[in-house]
Amino acid sequence: MTPWFRALFVVGLVAAVAVAAVQLPETVTLDKAKNKQAPVVMSHKLHAEKIACDTCHHTQKGLTAQTATEVPTCASCHLDPAKPEVPSMREMSLTKNPLHKLCIDCHKKEAKGPTKCAECHKK
Numbered sequence: 001m002t003p004w005f006r007a008l009f010v011v012g013l014v015a016a017v018a019v020a021a022v023q024l025p026e027t028v029t030l031d032k033a034k035n036k037q038a039p040v041v042m043s044h045k046l047h048a049e050k051i052a053c054d055t056c057h058h059t060q061k062g063l064t065a066q067t068a069t070e071v072p073t074c075a076s077c078h079l080d081p082a083k084p085e086v087p088s089m090r091e092m093s094l095t096k097n098p099l100h101k102l103c104i105d106c107h108k109k110e111a112k113g114p115t116k117c118a119e120c121h122k123k
């Protein structure tokens with residue numbers, strides 16, 4: 001490759017990566033149950049900086065900030081699922097609701113982050 005062509009090639013690659021990646025949310029609000037429970041706000045930034053993306057976005061193995069294009073919401077699969085084998089986020093149970101399980105289990109394990117109802121469902 002001639003130097004000018006190589007430069008053009010590199011610029012093209014960088015542009016392609018920039019187009020592929022999505023803007024990561026600073027915070028996310030989970031409010032599909034807001035009729036029953038106060039919405040849950042979490043700092044996405046704080047979590048995404050330290051925890052592998054696919055810990056939470058478990059249907060997209062190996063997801064990174066650079067490869068993220070479309071990320072389906074949890075509710076798109078977990079709210080009122082048609083199949084009984086898909087856990088429902090309508091559950092009050094701390095062991096059956098997939099969000100309770102994922103979020104609270106880690107907070108307990110790390111001894112950091114909210115574990116009590118009102119700390120997440122802030123009125």
Ligand code: HEC
Pocket residue numbers: 022023024025028029030044047048049051052053054055056057063064065066068071072073074075
């Ligand atoms: C601790 C769990 C957790 C981690 C780690 C995490 N996310 Fe998320 N992310 C969420 C939740 C929860 C939402 C909100 C989803 C919803 O609205 O149902 C979200 C939302 C998003 C959205 C916005 C989706 C939309 O259309 O609203 C993107 C993009 C995203 N995450 C990408 C990433 C990437 C890339 C990483 C890793 C760098 C990452 N996330 C790490 C939990 C996490």
Ligand code: HEC
Pocket residue numbers: 056057058059072073074075076077078085086087095096098099101102
């Ligand atoms: C494309 C559909 C889909 C999306 C999107 C999705 N899930 Fe799931 N999830 C499933 C299915 C199917 C299962 C059950 C089978 C399995 O464990 O993989 C599951 C299982 C889980 C489990 C395991 C529950 C248990 O009892 O062991 C957790 C936790 C979970 N999901 C959390 C989340 C969170 C949080 C999000 C959003 C960041 C999310 N899921 C997005 C389809 C999805």
Ligand code: HEC
Pocket residue numbers: 030031032033034036037039040089090091092094097099100103104107114115116117118119120121
């Ligand atoms: C780590 C944060 C966290 C803690 C602690 C927590 N929750 Fe949740 N809970 C959530 C999230 C996130 C959802 C999904 C919310 C949404 O989409 O509106 C949820 C959903 C629910 C739902 C489903 C309501 C519906 O109709 O869909 C109920 C009920 C609920 N929680 C009750 C509780 C109770 C009771 C406690 C304490 C024993 C508790 N939660 C503790 C995060 C938490």
Ligand code: HEC
Pocket residue numbers: 040041042043044046047051055056099102103104106107110112113114120
């Ligand atoms: C793998 C571990 C892990 C998972 C999974 C996880 N968290 Fe956390 N979370 C943490 C840690 C660690 C902290 C404390 C961060 C700190 O204080 O530096 C925290 C802090 C928080 C806080 C307080 C700071 C803030 O974000 O506003 C909220 C709220 C929270 N988590 C909500 C959630 C919710 C809701 C989920 C599930 C969708 C979740 N977390 C999943 C590890 C986790």
